[in-house]
Amino acid sequence: MADVNDDLQGQNAVTIRSTESRGRHIICSSFITKGSVIGRIPVVVVPQDEVELLRKTMLFNYVFEWDPAERYKITKDLAQCDLRYHQGIALGPISLCNHSYEPNSDYEFDYVGSNLIWRALKDIRQGDEVTIHYKVPIWFQIDEKPAAAT
Secondary structure, X not given: OOOOOOOXXXXXXXXXXXXXXXXXXXXXXXXEOOOOEEEEEEEEEEOHHHHHHHOOOHHHHHEEEEOOOOOHHHHOOOOOOXXXXXXXXXXXXHHHOEEOOXXXXXXXXXXXXXXXXXXXXXXXXXXXXXXXXXXXXXXOOOOOOOOOOO
């Protein structure tokens, strides 16, 4: 049986860095090609009836909305740690990615396998910070401005 990470270009291409200005964040440690899978990140799914408890913890800041029906795509009113949905806690470095309105990576949900598939949106050079868009309204101060609507 093959390891689920056998085909990942970025598997060893990221590292955790910590600075005073950015906190803990992810840095590219070797070149990642646009479209490459950086990681298949296992997710612990928190049931909807436990989300209120989760919102009272530090993990609130690190969850991914987990809704196999993807109802949030229709309602477009998603909130961080939304009580209407299960929540996913990703057990990998993607949880330490900083938000960007123009990210260089993205993720998709693998609801069957309980994973996040983390992929490069563009070539990411060694030394670049690896960022994602959180896909929810930002609940903290950020210097970067949202991209203009087209």
